[in-house]
Structure formats: C-alpha cells, structure tokens
Amino acid sequence: MTRFLCIACTALALLTGCRDHTLAVCDITQSDCQQDIYYTDLRVRGDGYDPFAGIPPIRTISEDQYRTELVDQAAKDAQQAVPQPWWDAALLLLGLVPSTGTTQAASIDNEVQNTAAFYSTKERNVTVVSHPAGSTDPFQPFYNMSALAHELVHALQDRELNLKFPPGTTDEYFASKALIEGDASLYQRLFGYNVTLPLGYHFTNHDPLVYFSTWRDANLTDQGDPTTNFASLGPPFFAVQWLQYPLGGVWLSDRWDKGGNTAVRHAYGSAPQRSLDYLLGPDVAAPAGKKIGCEPQPAAPAEFRNSGKAYGIDSFGAVYFFAYLMGWKVPGSDSLASALLWRYDLLFVYYNQSTQKTALAWRIELASPLPDSVLAPLTTPSGPRVVQTGTTLMITASDDPAFLANWNPGIACQPQ
Numbered sequence: 001m002t003r004f005l006c007i008a009c010t011a012l013a014l015l016t017g018c019r020d021h022t023l024a025v026c027d028i029t030q031s032d033c034q035q036d037i038y039y040t041d042l043r044v045r046g047d048g049y050d051p052f053a054g055i056p057p058i059r060t061i062s063e064d065q066y067r068t069e070l071v072d073q074a075a076k077d078a079q080q081a082v083p084q085p086w087w088d089a090a091l092l093l094l095g096l097v098p099s100t101g102t103t104q105a106a107s108i109d110n111e112v113q114n115t116a117a118f119y120s121t122k123e124r125n126v127t128v129v130s131h132p133a134g135s136t137d138p139f140q141p142f143y144n145m146s147a148l149a150h151e152l153v154h155a156l157q158d159r160e161l162n163l164k165f166p167p168g169t170t171d172e173y174f175a176s177k178a179l180i181e182g183d184a185s186l187y188q189r190l191f192g193y194n195v196t197l198p199l200g201y202h203f204t205n206h207d208p209l210v211y212f213s214t215w216r217d218a219n220l221t222d223q224g225d226p227t228t229n230f231a232s233l234g235p236p237f238f239a240v241q242w243l244q245y246p247l248g249g250v251w252l253s254d255r256w257d258k259g260g261n262t263a264v265r266h267a268y269g270s271a272p273q274r275s276l277d278y279l280l281g282p283d284v285a286a287p288a289g290k291k292i293g294c295e296p297q298p299a300a301p302a303e304f305r306n307s308g309k310a311y312g313i314d315s316f317g318a319v320y321f322f323a324y325l326m327g328w329k330v331p332g333s334d335s336l337a338s339a340l341l342w343r344y345d346l347l348f349v350y351y352n353q354s355t356q357k358t359a360l361a362w363r364i365e366l367a368s369p370l371p372d373s374v375l376a377p378l379t380t381p382s383g384p385r386v387v388q389t390g391t392t393l394m395i396t397a398s399d400d401p402a403f404l405a406n407w408n409p410g411i412a413c414q415p416q
Contacts, residue, residue: 023195025141028117028148029060029130037145037191041152044190046261056155057125063112066129070108086311086351089358093397094384095327096237096320116147119154121163126151139201142192149191153184161268171275171317174244178278179271182248183264185212186256189249209257209282212249216281219246220322222332230332236323243319247278254282275319276342290343290365296394296409304350304359304403312349318342321364324395330377338374341366352400359398360384361409366391 023040026033038055061069091097117128128148137143157163157180165176189208197203205211218228219242226232233239251272255263272278277286295310305311316324322339326332345364351357362384369391378386384397385404392411398404 025198028128028144034058037149038152040191040194041149041187045187051159056152059125060128060130062130067108067112086349086358089399090349090360091237093360094324097235116144117151119151121158124158126155139198142198146188146192150184150188153187169315171315172273174275174317174319175272178244178248181244182252185245185249186252208253212246212253216246216250219243220336230326236327240319240323250281251278275317279318279339292344292346292363294413295348296361296363297412300350300359303352310348311351314347315345316347328378328383330374334374338370341368343367357400359403362395364393366393
C-alpha cells in the first residue's frame with residue numbers, strides 16, 4: 001500500500017502538491033519543460049484532473065518555418081477575403097487607422113521575432129517558436145515560459161468552452177476577447193509566482209488585481225511612460241486590441257481576489273457583453289443602454305446605398321469611442337471620462353461602387369452631453385463633422401467633400 005501511494009503521489013505531484021511547487025527556469029522547446037508548465041497551469045487553476053490526459057498538442061517550429069506559414073496564410077487570406085473597401089475607408093475617415101502603415105513583410109518579421117508561443121483555434125494546438133540562442137536578455141527564458149503558460153490556458157479554455165466566437169458586433173467581440181484574454185493573463189501571472197525567478201528579476205507586487213489595474217491605468221492615458229501609454233500601442237483601431245489584456249485581467253482578477261478559482265469559473269456566466277462594463281472597473285454597476293432602432297435619417301442618397309441599405313452596420317462600443325477620442329488628441333483623462341458616458345452606438349457606412357467614394361454616419365447615445373472642451377478637438381477642418389444634439393452625438397464623414405457638405409443625416413428616426 002505504501003509503494004502504491006508513492007507512485008500515485010509521483011503521478012499527481014504537480015497537481016496535488018506532493019513536492020515543491022517552484023519550477024526552475026527551463027527551455028520551452030523541450031518536452032519536459034512544456035509538461036511542467038502545463039501541470040503548473042492546472043494546479044494554479046485548481047483543476048482536479050487533466051482534460052488532455054497528458055498534455056495538449058504542442059509542436060515546435062523554427063523562425064523560418066513560422067515566417068513561411070505567416071506568408072502563406074496572408075496569401076491565402078488575400079485570395080479568400082471578400083473586399084470591403086467601404087470598411088477600410090470608414091476606419092481611415094474616422095482617423096482610427098493611418099493612411100499609410102507598416103508593410104506586410106515588416107509586420108510578419110515583427111511577429112516572428114516577438115512570438116514565443118501561440119494557440120490556434122483552427123488547429124486546436126499550441127505552437128512554440130524556437131528562436132536562435134544568444135539573446136542578450138537574461139530574463140527571456142522566463143518570459144517564454146510565461147507566454148507558453150498563457151497559451152496553454154487558451155488550450156484548456158477551448159477544450160471547455162470552444163473559443164470560436166459566433167458573429168457579433170465589434171463591441172461584443174471585444175467583450176468576448178477581454179474575458180478570454182483576461183482569464184489567460186490572470187493565470188499567466190499566477191503561474192509566474194510559481195517559478196524560481198532569474199537572478200535580478202522580481203515582482204513589484206503579488207496581487208494580480210493591483211498588477212492589472214496598474215497596467216490598465218498606464219494604457220488608458222496619454223501621460224506617463226511613453227512606452228506603455230495608449231499612443232505606444234499603435235494606431236487607435238489596433239491599439240484597442242491590446243486593451244483586452246489589462247481590462248479583462250482587472251475584471252477576472254477582481255473575481256479571483258474575492259472567490260478564488262471557483263469565482264473565475266462562475267464569472268463566465270455573468271461576463272459583460274459590452275466593452276463599457278470592462279472600462280468601468282470592478283464594483284461599478286453597469287448602466288442600461290439606449291438602443292437605436294433606426295438608421296440616421298434622412299439616409300444617404302441612392303448612389304451611396306446597397307439595395308436600399310447601408311453597406312455596413314456595426315456597434316463599436318465605449319472602448320472604440322475612447323480610441324476615436326484619443327486619435328483626435330482629446331486628453332486621455334477626458335477621453336476616458338467621455339467613453340464612460342457611452343450607452344449605445346451604431347455606425348452606418350455607405351459606398352458608391354462606381355466612384356469608390358464612402359460616407360459614414362456614426363450615432364452615439366450618451367448618458368449626458370460632452371463638454372465643449374472635448375468637442376473642440378473633434379471639430380477640425382480635416383476631420384469628420386461632429387454635431388451634438390442633447391445626449392446624441394452624430395459623427396459624419398466622407399471622402400466626397402461635395403456630398404458631405406450637403407449631407408445632414410440628423411437624429412430623427414423614421415417609423416418602423
């Protein structure tokens with residue numbers, strides 16, 4: 001009986017605590033290291049069993065292999081993608097993306113050099129990217145372990161929940177991603193507390209909520225460290241994607257602080273469906289929204305419409321409204337305060353196929369009007385036209401100046 005118990009303890013050591021929980025820094029391209037990271041993930045998550053009966057599928061590839069896969073995927077996406085010039089033009093007109101950006105080759109090179117591991121919902125496996133030895137950063141192996149721990153949480157999430165999200169609005173997609181990335185980021189942080197840190201490395205605090213709150217506050221500003229504020233995250237539309245991690249991390253770590261792993265699991269049943277609720281932070285009641293049941297009227301003329309309808313209709317949410325304000329140089333504190341007034345929005349995009357001209361009307365319902373100090377930076381000769389009527393903000397833009405000069409969608413709704 002004693003011999004049987006020892007064998008059982010050895011098999012479940014990383015799950016049940018039969019030995020020291022602290023991991024030594026290791027090479028994530030090695031299977032023993034991958035297994036240690038995976039079972040530590042299971043333990044810190046409080047999982048009582050291994051759903052993969054061993055370890056999730058993991059493959060290791062070189063930088064050259066990863067670059068080839070990215071190039072091939074980009075070519076395939078270009079062939080299969082349905083062109084949406086009206087969408088690209090709308091983002092440009094709103095100032096959410098730059099008129100010129102990094103080349104695809106530069107983007108791929110950046111991803112190859114800075115990716116330690118990733119999870120594929122399509123293949124349902126984790127990939128480790130092997131980088132040439134000789135990094136000058138002595139902490140890099142620890143960072144790599146932390147990254148793999150994050151991606152292995154995604155594998156566990158996908159096993160339990162299915163990470164292929166149904167179609168929805170941009171706002172709904174952000175909310176879903178913030179929940180998923182916040183969960184993985186929380187346990188990535190907790191994983192780090194279980195590793196023997198490299199000489200000279202230390203955590204400034206061991207409270208995940210403090211960590212994510214500090215990260216969130218740094219990202220939601222135009223002040224402070226220029227390497228962590230919102231402008232450092234790239235063009236506004238893409239910078240928002242990086243906010244999923246700290247915003248989701250705050251929401252999930254608050255629940256973990258209050259109820260541990262069980263509270264994190266139950267959080268999925270009451271997760272926010274809007275980015276506003278993540279921006280509000282913990283313990284702030286989510287206000288009701290203001291639904292918009294119609295298109296801005298009068299609508300665009302026939303040559304700007306697709307079978308009588310707009311080409312694209314979307315809800316961007318509070319976080320993209322924040323990004324818009326930041327993109328037009330509204331001070332960070334004012335941008336955040338204004339975004340928290342968001343209650344609902346609809347973006348209507350119209351397109352003229354023959355002239356390839358675009359027009360858009362973005363209607364935003366607010367809890368209270370924006371102050372003049374916020375409206376002033378938004379009303380520039382080169383930017384969209386911004387009109388506030390009560391608590392409704394109407395933003396219109398077009399790459400056809402003559403059309404825009406005579407277009408006034410207004411805020412009234414036609415009877416349904």
